[in-house]
Amino acid sequence: MANGCEHPAACHTGEAPVLASATKKGRFWLLIEHAGPWAAEIEECRLPDDARTLISRARELGIRPQLIRRPGRREARSGPLHVYLAAAAVNEPWLAEAFPESPDDLDLRSLVHGVVPESCILVNEPMFLVCTHGKHNACCARLGLPLARFLSENLPGEVWETTHVGGDRYAANLVCLPHGLYYGSMSQAAAIAAANAYRHGEVVLDRFRGRAGIPEPLQAAEHFVRAHTGEISVGGVAVESSRSVGDSTVCVVRCTTGRGTSRFRVVVEPTVFSAPCGMTCADGIPTYRLAELSPLMPVST
Structure with a gap:
């Protein structure tokens, strides 16, 4: 909801589930530096014609466009556009500048x-992207701005404010590129822990929303396998195949550790988290429950 905080502060404490809520539209990214101001939607911003053209082309190709700016910096830069491209949906995700x-x-x-x-x-x-898009949702600015400043002080040169990344109810939101890892309801301590883990090729499951670019049920299946095995390397867990059976999603999930590779049959089902007494979220939050997780025996040849 633009210009308002749809989900009151109690929803941003980490008590509500955040798993399997990363955007499916984050396979590829176009990031354009633009100090602002930022309107509710990026197409409504006062942008150079070249930036508008790139955003239009990105939308047509299924690339996610974002505006970015350095924390606390509002002066416009001169010269050609400054952009980054990120490919999250490849075997070896990459980030590039132009x-x-x-x-x-x-x-x-x-x-x-x-x-x-x-x-x-x-x-x-x-x-590291922190959503601070206040014109899209006030919570993103109220919670995101101080987090972006804090992370920038601790990770100089690696942190950017960004426009809406999806999931206002999970503010403050953090995205780690190039892999497209989403975290939500982030405190300063949780954010710096997640960022440092990512710098070492690892995931922190606490407040981990999932991996962008894949459907939510598959994000849930990956999450439950990580929780079951304790595997936290970024590339250590991945869904190899999936199918829908009614409301359920049945997945084969690969888990690779230092001891070898194992596979699991994972069944997840949609459910709704109802806020307990004391939380003021207006509505239930859609999430997933684990219906089955069982090891798959290797096939003999």
Whole structure:
């Protein structure tokens, strides 16, 4: 809900479930530096024509466009556009930077094929996005702005404020690129723990919303396998196949550890979290429950 806080403060304490709530529209990312101001929707912002063209092309290709700015910085930059591209839905996710003189200098079709455009330079450090989009939802600014400043002080050069990432009820929201890992209801302590874990190739399950770009039931299946096995490496758990059976989703989930690879049959079902007494969330929060988790025996040959 734009310009308002639909979910009162008690919803942002970490008591409500956040699992399996990362956006499905985060397979590929276009990030454009723009100090603002930011309107409720990015297409309504006062943007250079080149930025508008890139955003339009990104939408057509299924790339998620975001505006970004350095925490606390509101002055406009001069010169060509400053953009980042991220590919989360590839075997080896990557992040790249570019300063295109015109939209035609940036080959977005290469991005959706998982290929780094020639005009881009790979970035080795991770990027941390904190949603501070107050015109979209007041909670995102109220909770996101101080978190972005705190993270920027502790991880200089790696943190950006960004426009709406999805899931206002989970503010403050943190996104770790290039893998597209989502965290919600973040305190300063939880955020710095998640960021430091990601820098070491690991996931913190507490307040982990899931991995962007895959359907929510598959995010849930990955989450439950991580909780069951204790595997926290970013690439250590992945859904290999899935099918729907009524309201349930049946998945085969691979888990790779230092001891080898195992697979699990995981069945998840949608449910609704009802706020207990003392919490003031207006509505129940959709989430998932684990119906079955069982090891799959390897097939003999």
